[in-house]
Amino acid sequence: MQTWDAIRARRNVRHYRPDPVSDDDLERIVEAAWRAPSAANNQHWDFVVVTDRAQLEQLSTVWPGAGHIATAPSAIALVVPESGDERETMIDQFDLGQAMMAMTIAATDLGIGTGHSAVGDQDKARDILGVPDDHRVCYLLGVGYPAGRKLQPIRKPDRRPFTEVLHRGRW
């Protein structure tokens, strides 16, 4: 898919067809994140790809907004080292946002939908994924082919008016 089409076609997908996403495609989606930039190239991230039904169902309970993971054919967990430093934590969040966006655009390019979720119950999430205690499972990304309409460029996304968000020269 052309880049500008993929950027405009990306949307949050939380209802999936049952078809599995191939290992190659899941790997490519994570590769997009792996290639993302990070502060001082620190790469404070690890990615756990989950395709096991029981694990996905368990993961869907770590946050009220994670319900869609139960019926996703796959999910990717974004993990960072715990940090006691507030500034570092903020930078890690920014970098995770960059990695997440790279994954969602790479998935869209493959016709694959994505829907992300926060994580509330850290102990449970770590336990399900075998993540060490000194790391944090920050986000989950459901990954699967959309049950509904295909991914196509969206003409009018639900956003603030563009002219309000874009300032030229000065605020």
Add this chain to the structure above:
Amino acid sequence: MQTWDAIRARRNVRHYRPDPVSDDDLERIVEAAWRAPSAANNQHWDFVVVTDRAQLEQLSTVWPGAGHIATAPSAIALVVPESGDERETMIDQFDLGQAMMAMTIAATDLGIGTGHSAVGDQDKARDILGVPDDHRVCYLLGVGYPAGRKLQPIRKPDRRPFTEVLHRGRW
């Protein structure tokens, strides 16, 4: 450009040809950010596009890592409302990361390089851009055609081994 090529060709560009980036292209880059997802669709972001030489030179002094903005033909400032809430601030950072990545991929698609910078001196940055005191200039993005090699897919980016970052099923 094909999406997967743009994702692999994106790199930090801090040396630019003097040629201006067209208004249409700058607008498209900001549109990519405008389309990015955000928590609860809050869209805690505004974007200031700067092409004035004097303003760019001033902006290059707001952080030690902003020097490249002085010679960029254009820059985009990412602005968020100040928040007293730590959780909201973290989520805003994640969302800004998503918006930033969308912009850098959209720029790459157009053959345009980008290089981002943090902002240290908030009062100065706000003053240069006319941003109100209850908002924060979080990041600057230099935007211009690369002075060096063109943007082409990078075979071996400088990253941790992919097999270390990618976990299958469990950590």
